[in-house]
Amino acid sequence: MRFRGLMALAVLTALVAAPAALAQDTAEDARRHVEFLADDALGGRGTGTEGAAEAARYLIAQLEALGARPLPGADGFRIPFEFTAGVRDAGSRMAGLRHNWDEAESIQALAFSEDGEVSGAQVVFAGYGITPPESADYPYDSYATLDVTDKIVVILEGYPQDADDDARRVLSNFADVRFKAFLARTKGALGILVVSGPLSQGDGAVRAPRAGMAGAGAGIMAASVSRAVASQLFELAGHDLAASQAELDTGNPHAAGYDLGVELTLETKLNRDRREGYNVVGHLPAAAPAGAAKPYVFLGAHYDHLGHGEFGGSLAGASQAGEIHNGADDNASGVAAVLLAGARLAAAERQRHVVLGFWSGEEIGIVGSNAFLTDGALPAREIAGYLNFDMVGRSRDNKLSIQGVGSSESWRGLIERSNFPVGFDLTLTEDPNLPTDSTAFNLAEVPSIAFFTGSHVDYHKPTDDAESINYDDLARVAELGALVAGRVANGDAPEFVAFQSEVRGAGRGGSQVFTGTIPDYAADITGLLLGGVIEGGPAEEAGLQGGDVIVNFGGVEVGDIYDYMFALESAKIGEPLEVTFERDGETMTVTLTPRARE
Numbered sequence: 001m002r003f004r005g006l007m008a009l010a011v012l013t014a015l016v017a018a019p020a021a022l023a024q025d026t027a028e029d030a031r032r033h034v035e036f037l038a039d040d041a042l043g044g045r046g047t048g049t050e051g052a053a054e055a056a057r058y059l060i061a062q063l064e065a066l067g068a069r070p071l072p073g074a075d076g077f078r079i080p081f082e083f084t085a086g087v088r089d090a091g092s093r094m095a096g097l098r099h100n101w102d103e104a105e106s107i108q109a110l111a112f113s114e115d116g117e118v119s120g121a122q123v124v125f126a127g128y129g130i131t132p133p134e135s136a137d138y139p140y141d142s143y144a145t146l147d148v149t150d151k152i153v154v155i156l157e158g159y160p161q162d163a164d165d166d167a168r169r170v171l172s173n174f175a176d177v178r179f180k181a182f183l184a185r186t187k188g189a190l191g192i193l194v195v196s197g198p199l200s201q202g203d204g205a206v207r208a209p210r211a212g213m214a215g216a217g218a219g220i221m222a223a224s225v226s227r228a229v230a231s232q233l234f235e236l237a238g239h240d241l242a243a244s245q246a247e248l249d250t251g252n253p254h255a256a257g258y259d260l261g262v263e264l265t266l267e268t269k270l271n272r273d274r275r276e277g278y279n280v281v282g283h284l285p286a287a288a289p290a291g292a293a294k295p296y297v298f299l300g301a302h303y304d305h306l307g308h309g310e311f312g313g314s315l316a317g318a319s320q321a322g323e324i325h326n327g328a329d330d331n332a333s334g335v336a337a338v339l340l341a342g343a344r345l346a347a348a349e350r351q352r353h354v355v356l357g358f359w360s361g362e363e364i365g366i367v368g369s370n371a372f373l374t375d376g377a378l379p380a381r382e383i384a385g386y387l388n389f390d391m392v393g394r395s396r397d398n399k400l401s402i403q404g405v406g407s408s409e410s411w412r413g414l415i416e417r418s419n420f421p422v423g424f425d426l427t428l429t430e431d432p433n434l435p436t437d438s439t440a441f442n443l444a445e446v447p448s449i450a451f452f453t454g455s456h457v458d459y460h461k462p463t464d465d466a467e468s469i470n471y472d473d474l475a476r477v478a479e480l481g482a483l484v485a486g487r488v489a490n491g492d493a494p495e496f497v498a499f500q501s502e503v504r505g506a507g508r509g510g511s512q513v514f515t516g517t518i519p520d521y522a523a524d525i526t527g528l529l530l531g532g533v534i535e536g537g538p539a540e541e542a543g544l545q546g547g548d549v550i551v552n553f554g555g556v557e558v559g560d561i562y563d564y565m566f567a568l569e570s571a572k573i574g575e576p577l578e579v580t581f582e583r584d585g586e587t588m589t590v591t592l593t594p595r596a597r598e
């Protein structure tokens with residue numbers, strides 16, 4: 001312990017001229033930041049809320065105290081972005097057979113539905129609505145005997161429940177309602193009605209649309225109907241939904257759906273609530289910038305969290321529903337780390353400007369950091385490296401993970417040298433495409449790493465509170481972050497490497513097909529935005545590049561990442577396929593030949 005402390009001091013004096021009592025101070029500072037941000041008074045810091053605004057005011061005061069300034073050309077420390085705060089059904093309805101179902105308990109549009117209206121459309125029951133692609137090598141096709149062109153399709157949630165293990169393993173991969181909607185669309189259906197079958201678990205209530213599934217529409221009208229309404233509809237049409245489900249649940253591939261022989265009017269309407277959120281970003285100017293290429297080094301952490309559970313993916317149990325999610329570890333801890341590291345760096349010599357960024361909208365889909373890079377408030381090409389801190393307050397047994405070191409060959413050396421005085425037991429992982437803000441930077445080709453002390457039982461629950469934080473180690477995470485950032489600030493810019501991770505298909509054992517595309521998971525557009533392509537991969541050879549928006553892949557229309565994953569399932573190794581994409585407002589088609597994954 002002492003050895004480590006002395007070494008830390010020696011290196012720090014050299015690097016940042018730190019006062020001797022620093023270690024104790026920083027742990028106390030960390031506690032002060034976390035306790036402020038994770039207080040009930042901030043209401044869980046949901047993006048766009050008053051609690052988030054209060055957190056932003058606090059961060060701005062901290063930045064000012066550090067001597068930080070707004071980015072060149074920015075109005076101030078607050079940098080706004082737009083986001084979908086919520087999505088509500090706006091009066092979807094269904095009518096036919098002298099009935100009118102227009103109550104919220106009967107029918108609601110799914111979050112990814114298109115708004116639309118059809119009348120006099122025939123209705124077809126397509127069972128579980130699953131057709132695994134050929135690559136899954138499992139003969140099951142809900143649509144084998146059905147023509148659903150210009151019709152409304154009724155689909156059961158989930159997958160056959162009593163089928164054998166093998167069948168369940170395959171079919172469960174294609175049970176996501178987005179896949180089902182996609183499949184129905186490719187079969188020519190106008191709309192889908194999704195229901196939890198009479199033999200399924202749960203109360204069969206209508207599913208209200210959830211903001212996390214919003215974003216671009218799926219190119220088809222899609223609604224959830226209650227079990228009661230679906231059963232009534234089948235009864236009016238002279239069929240028995242429960243009996244049909246019983247037959248399908250055996251997994252018998254020959255159990256088929258059928259035409260209900262009735263016509264319906266279907267109208268789907270959603271209200272997407274667009275609001276403004278704020279990133280908070282400032283920089284510590286270099287006293288004597290060396291005029292280096294890439295004059296900025298960037299440290300960032302998201303300050304938003306789940307509010308009362310209505311933002312992002314709460315894991316609160318039923319007894320905790322609606323409670324404040326304070327997010328002490330996720331991510332008051334990361335914010336504290338950036339502030340502490342900023343304090344060290346503010347006192348240090350540096351040839352690059354140090355940017356301190358606090359993101360909002362992370363929990364609802366990495367929205368804030370993506371918007372920041374898309375809007376060009378600071379061009380990505382000017383950033384030498386990005387260090388992300390998300391959930392860094394629960395270190396146990398001296399362990400710390402640093403993820404994304406595959407984004408530059410320089411990271412391992414920089415980290416290991418910096419860690420020598422700090423002494424964490426490090427786990428370094430390569431893949432920079434992570435479920436946190438560093439992914440936005442990696443996709444913008446900024447070498448990016450992410451500090452992480454691991455998940456825990458309080459993750460995304462109301463119990464993620466300030467008293468569970470390990471403040472001494474949190475201060476050491478900040479120390480290590482400052483040392484790595486200091487080396488980047490005063491050395492050569494790490495060279496970016498496009499790391500080979502890509503969407504894997506959902507087939508048996510994962511797809512072996514390699515295309516070399518790097519999707520931008522967070523993009524809120526129609527089509528699949530490529531964050532980049534892997535050097536020497538099939539996509540690059542085909543002429544695709546970052547920024548291209550794929551709209552058709554091998555004959556499969558691509559509206560979003562789900563469509564793309566599905567399209568990948570059908571791709572075959574060594575068989576050329578056509579990829580249509582948009583670039584600079586023009587639509588082009590190239591031929592891509594998938595290879596075997598190594």
Ligand SMILES: [Zn+2]
Nearest residue numbers: 330331363460
């Ligand atoms: Zn989180």
